[in-house]
Amino acid sequence: MKRRVAEVFLLCCAVVLLMGADTKEARFQRLGGKIMCSCGCAEMLLQCNHVGCPNSDRMIRELHALTGTTGGVPGAGDSSKIASLKPIDDDEKVLQWFRETWGVSAVVEPATHGFELLAWIIPYAALAIGLLIVFGIILFWHLRRLPAPPPPDPHTASLRSRVRQETEL
Amino acid sequence: MAFLGSFCLLFALALAAFCLLAGIAAALSKNDQLRLAECARRAGIATFVAVSGAGFALMWAALSNDFSVAYILHHSNRELPTPYKLAALWSGQEGSLLFWSWLLSCYGFVLRLRHRVDRRLVANTSTILAAIQVFFLILVSFVANPFGIASPVPADGNGLNPLLQYPEMVIHPPMLYLGYVGFSVPFAFALAALMMRYPGEKWIHITRRWTMVTWLFLTCGITLGAHWAYAVLGWGGYWGWDPVENASFFPWLTGTAFLHSVMMQEKRGMMKMWNLWLIFITFMLCILGTMLTRAGLVSSVHAFAQSSIGPWFVTFLVIVFLVCLTAFAVVLVRNPDFLASENQLQSVVSRESSFLFNNLMLLALTVAIVCGTLWPLLSEAVVHYKVAFRVPYFNKVTIPTGLFLIFLTAVGPLLAWGSTSLASIKRNFVVPTALSGLVGGALLANSMRPWMGAAHVRSWFASLQLSQFYSWMALILSTLVLATVASEFLRGGRVLREKLNTNLVSAMYHLSRRNMRRYGGYIAHIGFAVVVIGLAGLPFNREQEQEMAMGETLKIGHYSLVSQGSTQDDLPNYRSQATMLDVYKDGSFLTRLNPAVFVYKASEQPDHKVAIHHGLLEDLYVIYAGGNPERPTIKAFVNPLVSFVWLGVFILVFGTSLALVPNAVKATVPTTAVTVAAGGERGSWQPAGVRK
Numbered sequence: 001m002k003r004r005v006a007e008v009f010l011l012c013c014a015v016v017l018l019m020g021a022d023t024k025e026a027r028f029q030r031l032g033g034k035i036m037c038s039c040g041c042a043e044m045l046l047q048c049n050h051v052g053c054p055n056s057d058r059m060i061r062e063l064h065a066l067t068g069t070t071g072g073v074p075g076a077g078d079s080s081k082i083a084s085l086k087p088i089d090d091d092e093k094v095l096q097w098f099r100e101t102w103g104v105s106a107v108v109e110p111a112t113h114g115f116e117l118l119a120w121i122i123p124y125a126a127l128a129i130g131l132l133i134v135f136g137i138i139l140f141w142h143l144r145r146l147p148a149p150p151p152p153d154p155h156t157a158s159l160r161s162r163v164r165q166e167t168e169l
Numbered sequence: 170m171a172f173l174g175s176f177c178l179l180f181a182l183a184l185a186a187f188c189l190l191a192g193i194a195a196a197l198s199k200n201d202q203l204r205l206a207e208c209a210r211r212a213g214i215a216t217f218v219a220v221s222g223a224g225f226a227l228m229w230a231a232l233s234n235d236f237s238v239a240y241i242l243h244h245s246n247r248e249l250p251t252p253y254k255l256a257a258l259w260s261g262q263e264g265s266l267l268f269w270s271w272l273l274s275c276y277g278f279v280l281r282l283r284h285r286v287d288r289r290l291v292a293n294t295s296t297i298l299a300a301i302q303v304f305f306l307i308l309v310s311f312v313a314n315p316f317g318i319a320s321p322v323p324a325d326g327n328g329l330n331p332l333l334q335y336p337e338m339v340i341h342p343p344m345l346y347l348g349y350v351g352f353s354v355p356f357a358f359a360l361a362a363l364m365m366r367y368p369g370e371k372w373i374h375i376t377r378r379w380t381m382v383t384w385l386f387l388t389c390g391i392t393l394g395a396h397w398a399y400a401v402l403g404w405g406g407y408w409g410w411d412p413v414e415n416a417s418f419f420p421w422l423t424g425t426a427f428l429h430s431v432m433m434q435e436k437r438g439m440m441k442m443w444n445l446w447l448i449f450i451t452f453m454l455c456i457l458g459t460m461l462t463r464a465g466l467v468s469s470v471h472a473f474a475q476s477s478i479g480p481w482f483v484t485f486l487v488i489v490f491l492v493c494l495t496a497f498a499v500v501l502v503r504n505p506d507f508l509a510s511e512n513q514l515q516s517v518v519s520r521e522s523s524f525l526f527n528n529l530m531l532l533a534l535t536v537a538i539v540c541g542t543l544w545p546l547l548s549e550a551v552v553h554y555k556v557a558f559r560v561p562y563f564n565k566v567t568i569p570t571g572l573f574l575i576f577l578t579a580v581g582p583l584l585a586w587g588s589t590s591l592a593s594i595k596r597n598f599v600v601p602t603a604l605s606g607l608v609g610g611a612l613l614a615n616s617m618r619p620w621m622g623a624a625h626v627r628s629w630f631a632s633l634q635l636s637q638f639y640s641w642m643a644l645i646l647s648t649l650v651l652a653t654v655a656s657e658f659l660r661g662g663r664v665l666r667e668k669l670n671t672n673l674v675s676a677m678y679h680l681s682r683r684n685m686r687r688y689g690g691y692i693a694h695i696g697f698a699v700v701v702i703g704l705a706g707l708p709f710n711r712e713q714e715q716e717m718a719m720g721e722t723l724k725i726g727h728y729s730l731v732s733q734g735s736t737q738d739d740l741p742n743y744r745s746q747a748t749m750l751d752v753y754k755d756g757s758f759l760t761r762l763n764p765a766v767f768v769y770k771a772s773e774q775p776d777h778k779v780a781i782h783h784g785l786l787e788d789l790y791v792i793y794a795g796g797n798p799e800r801p802t803i804k805a806f807v808n809p810l811v812s813f814v815w816l817g818v819f820i821l822v823f824g825t826s827l828a829l830v831p832n833a834v835k836a837t838v839p840t841t842a843v844t845v846a847a848g849g850e851r852g853s854w855q856p857a858g859v860r861k
Contacts, residue, residue, distance in 0.1 A: 108559035115552050123537030123566040130529040141513035
């Protein structure tokens with residue numbers, strides 16, 4: 001039985017790990033979902049496809065170049081500059097490149113370093129602290145010894161059972 | 170009218186200030202100053218009349234096109250339809266603050282009329298409400314006065330923001346404000362009860378209905394806002410984690426936590442400190458929400474006002490926090506038993522612990538959303554540039570916690586107070602767990618194909634994205650919630666069926682009528698599960714954009730949209746341009762949609778009128794995105810399960826409303842038995858004054 005449980009656990013771990021593996025195209029899509037179009041439309045880069053957008057075509061071509069994928073609107077932006085871009089393996093460096101080129105508000109997720117790292121930490125830290133407090137409270141209540149309750153009065157017990165019966169259902 | 174309005178506001182301020190001072194004097198007096206307290210109460214009632222006078226003056230100015238009032242000049246025009254002229258009352262900052270003040274005076278009016286429920290407690294509560302009222306009246310009298318005079322007076326006004334010219338916008342802000350302002354009442358009760366060390370849980374019994382009604386208004390307000398965003402803003406979604414949307418969500422989350430945790434205090438005398446702080450925080454979040462909406466501190470598509478009232482709100486928030494903290498500290502030092510828990514947790518697997526975790530999850534969600542929403546302010550203060558986070562961040566920090574919350578919604582109601590035996594867990598959970606497992610398996614077996622398209626799915630795990638995994642989990646957990654609630658109804662119904670000798674449906678009806686609060690709550694849980702099913706459709710949204718001349722076809726999913734040409738119109742308030750699209754589903758004609766763009770003459774601002782074909786399983790959502798009138802750009806979305814969101818909220822509201830209805834059958838206990846609680850009413854097991 002224990003072996004079976006261990007097998008199931010390992011299978012689950014493998015599935016979760018496989019979920020992280022992605023292709024270049026998947027990486028392009030994933031990073032495109034973390035970058036804002038800088039034209040002011042408040043859309044994420046790959047979702048901003050409105051006609052006449054001055055920035056999204058060029059940004060998409062740059063993202064293609066930086067992730068080593070092909071695609072985008074030919075001729076959008078300065079082709080020689082975009083052609084000179086080398087693929088970058090580190091996602092965070094790609095995002096950093098967009099921050100530096102298009103401004104800090106170009107990225108829709110906090111960075112995983114520096115001050116912005118706090119934005120990732122605070123929600124989970126709050127949850128962890130809350131969990132600790134809840135477990136602390138449970139432990140405190142569990143360990144606290146209250147005086148033993150008086151023996152139940154048969155009359156009160158029968159009344160309580162009647163009240164429960166009549167009020168619960 | 171401007172003179173009358175300004176006079177009414179100043180008079181109201183004087184009355185509210187008198188109510189506050191007289192209330193404080195009566196409360197501090199060692200002799201029972203009943204006359205002074207009564208004076209304060211009547212001044213509070215008169216405040217309502219005076220603020221109503223100011224509201225009437227502004228409405229009259231709007232209806233009579235009095236553009237000498239600057240506020241009316243900026244938010245209305247002659248051709249504006251009458252309902253939108255009324256909506257102008259809350260469409261700008263000054264008007265909405267007056268509206269806030271008026272709603273507060275309404276709540277205060279009702280409270281002061283119902284003072285017999287407990288004169289002393291209501292008197293102190295009324296004093297605290299008067300303090301809040303004074304703050305808002307100072308704002309509208311001196312900082313954001315809606316009765317400023319325009320000079321010279323133009324012939325016509327600037328008109329209402331086109332985005333606000335939509336029927337739901339007439340009722341969405343009042344609903345939201347009823348929710349925001351309504352939390353002032355339970356807050357005032359809690360603070361008053363703490364300050365006067367009010368014994369027992371009576372303040373919670375009194376405020377239960379106030380809190381539920383307020384929460385209901387806030388729920389309706391948020392939903393109407395989401396529906397407005399869906400039908401008007403034309404981006405294909407209904408929730409974009411926009412700062413103003415988030416602002417309305419903060420107090421909803423903590424208010425939900427409060428509604429659950431007060432049950433611990435009512436039934437077991439536990440979590441007294443927690444409940445106090447929960448309602449304090451909820452009120453402060455309401456003020457924060459109003460500030461974010463009205464002061465324009467963070468940029469948002471919904472923030473229709475920009476101003477410098479932020480420091481006023483920050484000061485008020487700091488004062489509120491300090492007052493709460495001081496009152497709490499004094500009680501904790503002088504009378505620690507007042508806040509001590511009367512019972513202890515007997516088991517981790519119990520209803521109590523499920524409430525604890527439920528509260529924790531709701532609070533964690535609040536912290537995450539507050540953090541993300543206020544980050545631009547924080548980053549500007551610390552690193553001197555603004556960074557605003559968007560949808561992916563909020564999804565990442567909220568969805569896992571949200572999923573655990575759905576799990577607790579499923580599990581909590583089946584756990585017993587005190588402790589739950591293993592046998593009971595097995596008995597109650599086997600069928601619901603098997604059902605939800607079955608649904609999960611069926612979705613896997615079908616690769617969730619109905620919305621992904623077979624071409625994209627070779628094997629489910631290979632194409633698995635985290636958002637789709639979350640969606641799958643959400644569907645399983647929603648099934649678990651529905652199954653556990655159904656099992657509760659069935660279990661109780663079966664018992665009552667034998668007792669009343671009736672059929673199962675009738676038995677379940679009688680069951681609900683005997684304990685409306687409990688079974689209304691279960692129905693609200695069903696509504697929540699249905700909303701989650703609707704949200705689970707989000708990762709499967711699809712969109713397509715195309716320039717379409719007459720006769721051209723746009724294909725998306727099962728749908729083909731064929732252009733039948735464009736049309737133009739010119740009305741007094743706006744010019745419009747629309748395209749006619751015949752919609753075919755799998756080759757059969759379904760309907761005709763007419764997406765349009767309106768240009769409002771007063772402001773020359775364009776506004777897109779979205780065309781939506783609603784279906785239970787999916788919506789077809791079409792926008793006229795602009796371009797050449799002969800060959801306009803059409804953007805189409807297929808949004809699965811959106812209808813479940815609206816349906817779920819309807820069930821949620823229905824369930825909560827049922828929980829407000831008194832029980833049909835009362836416990837029949839001999840009066841001789843009612844000696845268990847000191848101060849208990851004759852014929853009742855509840856403490857004195859508590860309404861069943």
